[in-house]
Amino acid sequence: MSKITVIVPCYNEEPTLHFFYEEMERVAAQMTENTFEYLFVDDGSKDGTMQVIRELRAKDERVKYVSFSRNFGKEAAIYAGLTHAAGDYVAIMDADLQDPPALLPEMYRAVAKEGYDSAATRRVTRKGEPPIRSFFARRFYALMNRISDVELMDGARDYRLMNRKYVDALLSMGEYNRFSKGLFGWVGFRIKWIEFENVERVAGETKWSFWKLFKYSLDGIVAFSSTPLYISSILGASMCGVAAVAILFIIVRQLLFGGSAYGWPSMVCIIILIGGLQLLCLGILGLYLSKAYLEVKHRPIYIAREAETDKPTEKAAQ
Numbered sequence: 351m352s353k354i355t356v357i358v359p360c361y362n363e364e365p366t367l368h369f370f371y372e373e374m375e376r377v378a379a380q381m382t383e384n385t386f387e388y389l390f391v392d393d394g395s396k397d398g399t400m401q402v403i404r405e406l407r408a409k410d411e412r413v414k415y416v417s418f419s420r421n422f423g424k425e426a427a428i429y430a431g432l433t434h435a436a437g438d439y440v441a442i443m444d445a446d447l448q449d450p451p452a453l454l455p456e457m458y459r460a461v462a463k464e465g466y467d468s469a470a471t472r473r474v475t476r477k478g479e480p481p482i483r484s485f486f487a488r489r490f491y492a493l494m495n496r497i498s499d500v501e502l503m504d505g506a507r508d509y510r511l512m513n514r515k516y517v518d519a520l521l522s523m524g525e526y527n528r529f530s531k532g533l534f535g536w537v538g539f540r541i542k543w544i545e546f547e548n549v550e551r552v553a554g555e556t557k558w559s560f561w562k563l564f565k566y567s568l569d570g571i572v573a574f575s576s577t578p579l580y581i582s583s584i585l586g587a588s589m590c591g592v593a594a595v596a597i598l599f600i601i602v603r604q605l606l607f608g609g610s611a612y613g614w615p616s617m618v619c620i621i622i623l624i625g626g627l628q629l630l631c632l633g634i635l636g637l638y639l640s641k642a643y644l645e646v647k648h649r650p651i652y653i654a655r656e657a658e659t660d661k662p663t664e665k666a667a668q
């Protein structure tokens with residue numbers, strides 16, 4: 351009998367947790383070779399999420415939890431889940447049933463029997479999602495794949511089942527700025543992709559505003575690509591080249607023909623353009639610097655207020 355830990359990051363998921371538990375139990379009952387552990391990570395929810403988790407724990411001792419002292423974000427919740435998972439296999443699943451538990455038997459088969467280290471899922475449709483969000487998501491994946499070495503699959507979810515080796519590899523990367531979609535690809539190993547149609551949230555509403563997603567995508571780029579830094583250096587170098595040619599041209603024209611004191615408006619345009627480019631490049635530099643700054647501070651990725659798990663770690667004691 352091998353044990354599967356199911357990590358469920360929860361932020362204000364009071365209305366969905368019962369649906370999740372029932373559906374998960376239905377699937378677990380079919381998987382007779384496995385025992386289960388449900389590890390809910392309460393990411394500083396403000397609603398009754400913790401009460402629901404406690405109720406579930408009271409009637410089912412396979413329910414474990416970690417509760418954060420505030421909202422640290424889904425990435426921190428995933429990390430906390432991975433550190434506390436006691437199972438031989440570990441799955442990460444959203445609480446809103448957008449990651450169908452029904453795929454779990456197939457994922458388990460891939461990892462336990464077919465020699466893969468991780469079974470990952472991607473949705474091939476984005477039905478039910480606002481078109482503008484889908485559009486920007488697609489652009490983001492296309493851009494990321496061009497400017498970064500890690501491969502990002504369009505529509506990839508955080509929904510995965512992995513073996514111990516894979517989990518330990520993820521945990522060995524203790525960086526503060528975590529972009530799991532990139533980390534999953536970076537660690538390598540053999541991965542089987544399983545595709546499914548998009549499912550809509552069972553209850554409650556999405557926690558990701560457009561702005562939050564925008565920041566998330568910038569984090570992804572900064573964490574896994576240095577291309578913006580190169581672009582700003584190349585931009586600076588080519589600007590210098592253009593300026594050198596222009597200076598030569600003006601000197602020669604002055605010497606040959608004299609009197610070139612016109613062109614004030616064009617001068618202002620050039621100054622604004624170059625000033626703008628400088629600020630842009632400084633901004634890009636600042637973005638990387640701020641991430642490096644956070645990294646060297648070695649802050650904990652999350653702080654737990656309380657935890658009931660089978661694998662208490664030193665980090666949890668903080």
Ligand code: UDP
Pocket residue numbers: 358359360361362363393421422423424427443444445446448551555556557558
């Ligand atoms: N989540 C979290 N912390 C956050 C935001 C979200 O733990 O700060 C969890 C949330 O409870 C859910 C999962 O991450 O289980 C995915 O969130 P959501 O369904 O809102 O995102 P979407 O599916 O719309 O991308």
Ligand code: MG
Pocket residue numbers: 444446448551556
């Ligand atoms: Mg969702």
